[in-house]
Amino acid sequence: MTSTGSLSAAVSDAPSQSQAPYAQPQGAFDEAFDNARVVRPHWQLVMENIARLGDDAMQDRYRRAQRILRDDGATYNLNNDPLSPAVWSLDIVPNVIEQAEWQLLERGLKQRSKLFDLIYQDLYGEQRLLKEGIIPSEIIFSHPGFLRQCHGVKLPSVHQLIFHAVDMVRNQDGQFIAIGDRTQAPSGTGYALENRTVVSRVVPSMFRNANVMRLSSFFHTVRQTLANLVSHKTDTPRIVVLTPGAYSSTYFEHAYLANYLGFPLVQGGDLTVRNGKVWMKSLNGLSQVDVILRRMDDSYCDQSELRADSRLGVPGLLEVARNGNVVLANPLGSGVLEAPALLAFLPEICQFLLDQPLQLPSVRTWWCGNPQEKAYVLANLEQLIIKPAYRSYNSRSVYGHSLDAKARQQIIEQIEQQPHAFVAQIYIPGAIAPIWHNGALEGRPSIFRSFTVADKEGYCVMPGGLTRVAESTAEAIVTSLSGAMSKDTWVVSNKPDNSSLPILDAQPRDRAEVSNLPxxxxxxxxxxxxxxxxxxxxxxxxxxxxxxxxxxxxxxxxxxxxxxxxxxxxxxxxxxxxxxxxxxxxxxxxxxxxxxxxxxxxxxxxxxxxxxxxxxxxxxxxxxxxxxxxxxxxxxxxxxxxxxxxxxxxxxxxxxxxxxxxxxxxxxxxxxxMLRGMDWMFQELGRRTERALQTATLLKATLTTHLPSLQQQQVLESVLLSVEALISFRRRYRTRARIAYGLDLLMIDASNPRSLIYQVDQLRKYLNELPRNVSQSSGLTPENRLIIKSLNDIQLADLEALALIDEHTDTRVQLEQLMTQISEQLDQFTTLLSDKYFDHTAGPQQLIKAQWKADI
Incomplete structure (x- = not known):
């Protein structure tokens, strides 16, 4: 086994991994090895370092990577067991792209993002593409993602499409081919950043020596672009990241990006529309929101104009965007651009809008709404992949070669019934990339997702992206984030990239921002x-x-x-x-x-x-x-x-x-x-309230019953043991286990951090630190009164009287009454605190079910 430090040794001294450890793929490109099964030059450093490390050290680094991911909370899909969430799957062998090849791909990606931006502007503007017949109208007007409510809505910038992601595979010659576009809320940038962070930690020397282009410049551009969207209105915009919530499959990425970019993470319930603007509901009242980086699909964003049954969006959001009082990135309605049917017409669209040939080719696509193309598809079904013309959450691809006679007949009938709803594409197996699996290098088919963000010159491309590989050799194509392993993607150059800058340093501020929590x-x-x-x-x-x-x-x-x-x-x-x-x-x-x-x-x-x-x-x-x-x-x-x-x-x-x-x-x-901010304050309020309630309940349940002397001592000592106070009690009172002495320690001893009075006194202190309504009178608030009353009740209690047994009930009635009273006051306190500071508004209620259309 070789230590991590040995990675910094000269490459020339390293053992060689020149021959491929797996067989040559049939009909597919190999990322790391050429046709002679010799390692490609830009992969040389990675392979030599893997060989130098040896199997045991590589396996150790693989385990460390999985541990880091779990500790970071890097999950995908929390709808499984909450005790065993699906940890993001990462291979520690990076995917490597040489800089010269990357520069060529980068130009193609910039052109493609510009093209899709123009398509969006045209579809929700002049619609020349439809009028000139470049795109058949039925593709757009029958698409559920084409939102007529968004016609004429414009962002205050040259570009309307702020973010764009492209899924690509390499053909047998190694050329990148685009197989899909993501334009609503492209996911993956946060996972790409997490991959880079983890891999650079487990193989730090290899990462440094490879001259990998940094990702931070891309995120600088993201932050700058979002701020510039409203630069004509304010120099200090409030930008928020809108997430569907903790049970979104990509919630980790939403939280990770919000932290990295320095933006508040909000859910639909945290925002409200008032007076034609969007506001964030927080402890300090309402704060106007200028830009929303949304991470949910179009239709869920506004219950009043889009999906009425959504529980995730903000009613009235689209109207505010229409009036220019909030900017959404990406804009609503951009989901229509994800339609696979568009790929069939993209070369003509590019020539029409840009007067240029398409630099990054798309996978060959046939739209079955064209009779000639439908005939071709039906005649060559075994060689094609059949897809719905409109991408949706549950849409599935059908591989013609895998169909039996019955399934083949079914898909033919479906195409014949609704030809405009289907497209067919040629099958391109993913390029084979090496992964570390079961202590050895193995080959797996891969897919690559790139990311672009609009900037002043055009579009900025993330130097790298998200590579995904199938988890078994049986899978010939990678289909989803959850069913695949990811890779860090390195764009390597011949000199170090020194352009890196901490993300928040790119935005100098004269003063620190005060946290305003939802x-x-x-x-x-x-x-x-x-x-x-x-x-x-x-x-x-x-x-x-x-x-x-x-x-x-x-x-x-x-x-x-x-x-x-x-x-x-x-x-x-x-x-x-x-x-x-x-x-x-x-x-x-x-x-x-x-x-x-x-x-x-x-x-x-x-x-x-x-x-x-x-x-x-x-x-x-x-x-x-x-x-x-x-x-x-x-x-x-x-x-x-x-x-x-x-x-x-x-x-x-x-x-x-x-x-x-x-x-x-x-x-x-x-x-x-933890810093003593409002987040710490409310966590402490919760702890102290609960400890006070539980202590009162415990004293009432254990010490109010009259027992013989021995049993009474056993119960009292058990209570003291359960709150870690038995040793202190014995030191103070020796063997005199009287109830009054126990109450002294458990109830009124302010030096005991588990006593009842200590909790209530802490609550009194915290209450004075909470924000107050400026219109509120200077007197005590109702919650303050309850806490002060509880404090007085405890301080004024006569312990000997509390310990007395009532001859009629054979219980300690006064103790029971006092603990009941304290518990009721604390319950009232939590209700008042909740009503004052927490948001309990139920989600918007649907007045008429969506089924009404079908019932007419």
Whole structure:
């Protein structure tokens, strides 16, 4: 095994990987090896470094890359198991393109983006392409992505199409062929940046020595272009990234780009239309939004004019864009440009609009709406790929050579019934690229996606892009992001690229910007803190119960019943132990369910998963260390599931230790590393509120019942043990385990960070830091009154009186009443806080279902 440092050795001293480690592909281009199976010159450095490292070191770097991706939260598709999200798949062997070839491709991509920009402007403007018959009208007017509502809408810039992505494959001669265009919300730039970050970390010397062109200049252009869109109105535009939400398959990219570019990440519910403008709802009120970098499809963006059943968009958004009061990038209606049918006419369109031949050829395409081309398609079905003329989320390609007689007849009938709805394309197998798989180099078919962004001169092309390869040799073509492995793409030159500049340095500012968080973000952080605290206190009590039940000393039924009943009350999983005497005698199944039953509201696993869900909603706010701890927590949850698979394990408390440790690490990181902004403040408000509520519930559930002396001592010590206060109690009071002494430590000791008074006092301090409405009177707010009243109730409490047993009920009535009162006041406090600072507006409601058209 060779260390990373050896990569910096002279290339000439390295062992050679000159011969291909896999067979020559049939009918396909090989990226790394020529027809003689000798490594191509621009791949030489990469192959020599792989050979120098050896199999073990390469495998070690592969594992490190996967770990980094997981720690970064790089996921694709969160609709699977929330405890095991699909981590973005990355191969550590880059795809390499030499600079001379790249410059030729770059010119073709710039021309293609300019062409698609002109097509957009024409279709929503003069429509000369339709009037002159260059594009058949039925292709456009029957396309669901052609939005008539967008006709005449213009961005305040020369270019209307701001972002453009092109999917390409190489033909057998190595020439790049465009097979598709992405123009609504092209995804992949964030993943390309993450790929570059990870690969440059796991093979740093190889990356430095290869003279790879940097990606940062592309993102500088993105930021500058978006700012320039409204430069005629303001020098300090508010630009936001609009995402469908945490359960979008590409949500990681949305959060990653928002952080990298320095823009707020918002969802539809964070924005509202008022007085003809778009505003972001935040703690500090409404802030006008100037530019929206949207990451969702056209039809979901505006419920009032587009899809009425959407829950993702902003009602009235299109009208504001039409009036020029907000700029959308890309503009609405650009989805029509993604139609595969356009490729059949692109050479003629290019000649018509640009008076130039098309530099980057498209895959040969036949539109079945033309009778001659339909006849050709039906006669040559076995050699072609059949696609819908209009790209949609669930559209699928049909490979003619894979059809049996029945399927072939079905597709023929479909084409005959709706010829204008189908296109056919020739089949070009993806170029074979080397990947690191199972400890060796193997060849896989690949597809390459490039990205462009409009700038003042025309279009800027990302120097590289996103290469995807099939995960098995059985797949001849790569079809989707989720079903493929990705690669970092290197454009290599003969000299170092020193143009790199930190993205935010490209935008000098005279003063720091004050963070203005959407209400949704602070609500999720508030509940993140609450669920974390709820899970921790439940775990602590559960561990204590296990230790007492399985301890050396006998644990009397009276003590056991109190603790088990308290467990049901603390989790809220009722009736549980509160009403079933048989359950108290045989508690194992119920205790196991309270640990691992995720469907049971209030269980430990339920609370942990709810906390993780809140974390996903605010992924862009979490630090790298926080994401690492959350990933460890996911692993520990799965380990506990395995341990409890057949009921309670032999030593059940030990399996919970790792969960408590992770939650403590999370809390410590929040306290020691998080800036004291509003995000920290609301997370702390959630934690302190929940700890106060849980402490009050615990005291009420355990200490109000009158028990014999020994049992009373056992219960009190169990409570103290569960809140890590038993040692302090024994030091202070020796062996005098009186209830009043326990209440002194658990309720009114301000030096105990887990006491009830400590939590309420912290809430009082935090409330004074929250933003206040300027129109509000200078008196105390309702939430302040509740907290001050709770604080006074605790401070004025007579501990000896609270510890007295009522002779009629044989319980500590005063203690029960006080804890009930404190809990009710805290519940009212959270309601007031929620109503004041969080956004509870339900999504726009559909007045008439879309089915009405079909019913007429």
């Amino acid at each position: 209400s949704r973000v602070i609500e999720n952080l508030f509940w993140f803190g609450r669920y974390a605290e709820r899970a921790e206190l439940s775990l602590r009590l559960m561990r204590t119960i296990f230790k007492q039940l399985n301890g050396i000393e006998p644990f009397p039924p009276e003590s056991r019943d109190v603790l088990l009943t308290a467990m049901s009350q603390l989790t809220g999983c009722l009736p549980g132990f509160t009403e079933d005497a048989e359950l108290l005698e045989n508690p194992n199944d119920e205790l196991a369910a309270l640990v691992i039953d995720a469907e049971r509201v209030g269980s430990i696993k339920y609370n942990l998963q709810a906390m993780l869900a809140c974390g996903e909603q605010v992924k862009e706010m979490l630090s790298a260390d926080t994401r690492i701890i959350l990933n460890e927590l996911r692993d520990h949850i799965l380990a506990v599931d395995a341990a409890y698979q057949d009921g309670l394990p032999s030593v059940p408390e030990e399996s919970l230790d790792s969960l408590v440790t992770s939650l403590l690490a999370l809390s410590g990181l929040t306290h020691e590393s």
